[in-house]
Amino acid sequence: MDQPGYGVNGPQQNRGPQLVCAWHHDRPTGVTCQRCGRPVCGQCQTQAAVGVHCPACMREGQAQQRAVRTPLGGTAANSNPMLVTWTLIGINVGVYALMWLLQLVNINATYWLGLAPVVAFDEPWRIVTSGFAHSMSNPAHLLLNMYTLWIFGRMLEGGLGRARFLILYFASMLGGSIGVILLSPAYTLTVGASGAIFGLFGAVLAIALWGPRQHRSNLTTIVVLIGINVVFGFIVPGISWQGHLGGLITGTAVMAVILFLRKRAVRNGRRG
Incomplete structure (x- = not known):
């Protein structure tokens, strides 16, 4: 009975095409954006509540967020309020x-x-x-x-x-x-x-x-x-x-x- 081979002499597994980061095409990655599905490398990932988001989805989400308004209509300052x-x-x-x-x-x-x-x-x-x-x-x-x-x-x-x-x-x-x-x-x-x-x-x-x-x-x-x-x-x-x-x-x-x-x-x- 033949023994299974390992390493270079063993059978090659078909893993499909290698994903590369949508923003850095020289960086392979196995992670995709939770929202749009685009592959993202470690540098481009932003951790979300579930999975990660890519830079484009992060910008889109921030643009859609409404600024916090005060009762007088001002935009609440994130830093020095004076x-x-x-x-x-x-x-x-x-x-x-x-x-x-x-x-x-x-x-x-x-x-x-x-x-x-x-x-x-x-x-x-x-x-x-x-x-x-x-x-x-x-x-x-x-x-x-x-x-x-x-x-x-x-x-x-x-x-x-x-x-x-x-x-x-x-x-x-x-x-x-x-x-x-x-x-x-x-x-x-x-x-x-x-x-x-x-x-x-x-x-x-x-x-x-x-x-x-x-x-x-x-x-x-x-x-x-x-x-x-x-x-x-x-x-x-x-x-x-x-x-x-x-x-x-x-x-x-x-x-x-x-x-x-x-x-x-x-x-x-x-x-x-």
């Missing part, structure tokens, strides 16, 4: 440091960065730069504004998402500058982030008035806080109530539009 807030604080502090260095060589940066109605149309960059410059004679001006920005950044950026929060901030800053141009004395220079800060005040007010129901319990506190700050701007000299008013109105309006668009998207069955 990235924009800290960036804005860093810019304001950096501008202040630059102004301080220029002051050491007898250059008063306030005259180049501040906004006065008389120069607003000839030097329009001041509409933006004035929102990042602060009083060199009063460091508390910067500290108070940045502390308030930090507080409102914690309240708003996570709920709105980075893009909407940034739009709200810059729109409020521009609104504050417009208030200065329209209402301030022609030759009075104005600096500070207060217009944008008051825009965040207005945004919180709009959320309490027209936002999700859980925010309405804070309405009285918000109104009192805004009232105190508005009156403070009128009775204390050297404070631009014009910029505060412009920022407050703009921030309230922008937030109202964001809430309206959010509600309409929800009614239409979208997640925007």
Whole structure:
């Protein structure tokens, strides 16, 4: 009786054609994608609940996943939820440091960065730069504004998402500058982030008035806080109530539009 042979002298098994990775054609593999059946090598495999997925199916699945939305319509951040807030604080502090260095060589940066109605149309960059410059004679001006920005950044950026929060901030800053141009004395220079800060005040007010129901319990506190700050701007000299008013109105309006668009998207069955 003949004995079975092994090794090179034994009978060859018919294993069929050798599979190769669909993305690396020089790499043989015995593994296929659980979803589409394409062969994938070890480098291209992504472990799934059952089997593995190929790169194409992974991209398709990620594209189909809906972004997690907050009650205010923002996209939930996967990393630092206050990235924009800290960036804005860093810019304001950096501008202040630059102004301080220029002051050491007898250059008063306030005259180049501040906004006065008389120069607003000839030097329009001041509409933006004035929102990042602060009083060199009063460091508390910067500290108070940045502390308030930090507080409102914690309240708003996570709920709105980075893009909407940034739009709200810059729109409020521009609104504050417009208030200065329209209402301030022609030759009075104005600096500070207060217009944008008051825009965040207005945004919180709009959320309490027209936002999700859980925010309405804070309405009285918000109104009192805004009232105190508005009156403070009128009775204390050297404070631009014009910029505060412009920022407050703009921030309230922008937030109202964001809430309206959010509600309409929800009614239409979208997640925007």
